[in-house]
Amino acid sequence: MAIRQVELGAEGVRRRYWWxxxxxxxxxxxxxxxxxxxxxxxxxxxxxxxxxxEAEH
Incomplete structure (x- = not known):
């Protein structure tokens, strides 16, 4: 599993995930x-x- 991950969605919005x-x-x-x-x-x-x-959380 990733510890911290930033995802750039198809709509251009960045989202962040963490443990x-x-x-x-x-x-x-x-x-x-x-x-x-x-x-x-x-x-x-x-x-x-x-x-x-800059990502949404």
């Missing part, structure tokens, strides 16, 4: 490892911190 908020109306943190074949955007620590601060 104390495991389920919400729109989703939940992943419980699976990232598949190297999946296309994911990598961000650095500063970008993650900014996205975390």
């Amino acid at each position: 104390q908020r495991r389920k919400a109306d729109h989703g939940m943190p992943t419980d699976q490892p990232i598949d190297p074949a999946d296309e994911v955007d990598r961000i650095d620590v500063a970008e993650f911190a900014a996205a975390w601060g």
Whole structure:
């Protein structure tokens, strides 16, 4: 399970999930490892911190 996760939804809204908020109306943190074949955007620590601060909770 992810410790902290920011999700960018199709509508452009960022949502955040963490170990104390495991389920919400729109989703939940992943419980699976990232598949190297999946296309994911990598961000650095500063970008993650900014996205975390801007996300709905």
